[in-house]
Amino acid sequence: MKSKGQLIVISGPSGAGKGTVIKALLEKNDFWISVSATTRSPRNAEIDGINYYFITKDDFLEKIKTKDFLEYAQVYGNYYGTPKPEVLKVLDSGRDVILEIDIQGALNVKMSYPSGLFIFILPPSMEELRNRITNRGSETPESLLTRFKAAHKEISFVSKYDYAVVNDTVDNACDKIQSIIIAERCRADRMNGDFLKEEISNE
Amino acid sequence: MKSKGQLIVISGPSGAGKGTVIKALLEKNDFWISVSATTRSPRNAEIDGINYYFITKDDFLEKIKTKDFLEYAQVYGNYYGTPKPEVLKVLDSGRDVILEIDIQGALNVKMSYPSGLFIFILPPSMEELRNRITNRGSETPESLLTRFKAAHKEISFVSKYDYAVVNDTVDNACDKIQSIIIAERCRADRMNGDFLKEEISNE
Numbered sequence: 001m002k003s004k005g006q007l008i009v010i011s012g013p014s015g016a017g018k019g020t021v022i023k024a025l026l027e028k029n030d031f032w033i034s035v036s037a038t039t040r041s042p043r044n045a046e047i048d049g050i051n052y053y054f055i056t057k058d059d060f061l062e063k064i065k066t067k068d069f070l071e072y073a074q075v076y077g078n079y080y081g082t083p084k085p086e087v088l089k090v091l092d093s094g095r096d097v098i099l100e101i102d103i104q105g106a107l108n109v110k111m112s113y114p115s116g117l118f119i120f121i122l123p124p125s126m127e128e129l130r131n132r133i134t135n136r137g138s139e140t141p142e143s144l145l146t147r148f149k150a151a152h153k154e155i156s157f158v159s160k161y162d163y164a165v166v167n168d169t170v171d172n173a174c175d176k177i178q179s180i181i182i183a184e185r186c187r188a189d190r191m192n193g194d195f196l197k198e199e200i201s202n203e
Numbered sequence: 204m205k206s207k208g209q210l211i212v213i214s215g216p217s218g219a220g221k222g223t224v225i226k227a228l229l230e231k232n233d234f235w236i237s238v239s240a241t242t243r244s245p246r247n248a249e250i251d252g253i254n255y256y257f258i259t260k261d262d263f264l265e266k267i268k269t270k271d272f273l274e275y276a277q278v279y280g281n282y283y284g285t286p287k288p289e290v291l292k293v294l295d296s297g298r299d300v301i302l303e304i305d306i307q308g309a310l311n312v313k314m315s316y317p318s319g320l321f322i323f324i325l326p327p328s329m330e331e332l333r334n335r336i337t338n339r340g341s342e343t344p345e346s347l348l349t350r351f352k353a354a355h356k357e358i359s360f361v362s363k364y365d366y367a368v369v370n371d372t373v374d375n376a377c378d379k380i381q382s383i384i385i386a387e388r389c390r391a392d393r394m395n396g397d398f399l400k401e402e403i404s405n406e
Binding site for chain 1: 323361362363364365366367368378379381382383385386387389390391392394
């Protein structure tokens with residue numbers, strides 16, 4: 001029997017380098033990356049089904065009612081959500097799914113899909129996080145402090161996750177996530193007991 | 204601050220290949236392997252401090268009283284135990300400790316040291332386990348069946364462990380255990396909160 005894929009939920013404060021780590025993971029693995037649904041209009045070159053599923057507000061509200069989202073949120077009047085049937089279908093096929101999502105979203109997914117693998121990406125230190133935010137260059141001292149404080153608050157949610165991976169280098173962070181995925185498949189509480197169903201025969 | 208080593212407890216039914224897997228792990232890692240204390244007499248070339256710590260029954264009973272064992276058992280009138288102070292000292296130095304032990308012993312260690320990493324080595328299948336036991340050649344059909352039934356019963360304890368590693372090839376089993384050790388170090392509940400103690404300065 002082919003085993004189910006794992007839902008790998010990745011969050012972290014801005015400046016931790018989630019995007020780069022996920023890109024590196026996708027280069028090495030046949031992970032499927034979840035596409036969100038949204039009620040906002042497509043921008044520029046955004047493609048339906050690639051960047052987002054662009055759906056109407058009525059459709060979105062209907063899908064909320066039928067519990068067709070692993071999580072959803074309303075931001076500035078627009079809805080965003082993670083389509084559940086699609087993710088479950090890919091998992092059932094045995095393929096692992098990556099979901100990059102903010103912390104509130106991840107906590108909601110944890111309620112709807114507790115067997116997911118919740119990984120928090122950390123910067124090497126708060127000092128380094130400050131450097132990374134500063135080096136983006138586009139911040140005023142005030143907005144930098146606001147972002148830094150927000151990141152500090154976000155990091156306090158790390159204990160709600162299964163694993164915390166320090167992104168000192170992308171390769172290290174990737175290797176750790178690969179190890180976490182392998183280890184999770186070995187968890188004794190994921191053994192399905194089939195092993196012991198083999199008969200003691202030839203007695 | 205140097206982090207503490209991990210206590211890696213490895214069990215499994217006879218025929219699963221624990222010994223070979225542990226040997227391969229020791230070749231690749233600077234693990235310290237725990238030496239048991241016993242009240243039985245040394246045999247042939249056995250060396251005190253290498254094969255066992257050979258101690259008197261009075262000493263052993265005294266150490267039980269002072270809770271100086273992670274676990275102990277009496278087998279055919281002799282005592283066997285895992286010296287706690289020595290293991291804790293090595294762990295405190297930051298080095299990982301391997302403890303190969305039977306299932307009852309592992310369950311006792313779990314009570315005295317619950318933060319250990321409990322790994323159960325499984326044969327690829329019950330069929331393969333039977334082949335491995337048979338190929339040892341020294342078994343009568345009756346003793347083979349007894350051993351096989353004992354192994355079957357032992358495997359039912361897998362759910363008491365953190366991880367189950369199928370020993371299909373020694374390399375695969377080793378890689379999985381390496382991944383488990385790396386993943387465990389990333390567990391969010393092992394984060395000590397130091398990360399957030401860094402001040403938000405330069406405000």
